[in-house]
Amino acid sequence: MAMLIPLLLMIVLFYFLLIRPQQKRQKEVTSMQSGLSKGDKIITIGGLHGTVVAIEDGNIVLDCAGSELTFDRNAVRTVLAKADAVEEVVEVEETEVEETPTTDVDTEKK
The missing domain is CATH 1.20.5 (Single alpha-helices involved in coiled-coils or other helix-helix interfaces)
Incomplete structure (x- = not known):
């Protein structure tokens, strides 16, 4: 015992x-x-970065620099940004962008 x-x-x-x-x-x-959805930015197990264009039964179609590639859904390692979060970030970036005045170096020295 x-x-x-x-x-x-x-x-x-x-x-x-x-x-x-x-x-x-x-x-x-x-x-x-x-939980993958169309528009999500992901990284595959092989290290390929892309955006989900379409989701089929067990496959996903990624847009990678203008070319569409089909992967197994199990090949997804990380979701970088969900589709809803991407839209919010784009809206915030558009409102926060301001033009900075440029100065000429030659005129400052004179």
Whole structure:
């Protein structure tokens, strides 16, 4: 009986330190990949940056510098910006852009 207790403690420790965190990460990745929408800016596992143009059953179509590429939905590693957030950022950038006056270096020295 005394040998059984350390074995059970090691199994419980192994579960909480390795198995459970991996299951949580996998759930997050699955929900991120299933939550993709048109207009999202993403990075694939291979490091390709693009914008989601279309979503089919298990595939996504990315716009990468003017060319459209089809990838498996599971190839998405990171979502950089959701489509709604991208529209908000563009609106903010358009309102905050101001022209700065340019000065001629020669006239300042005189």
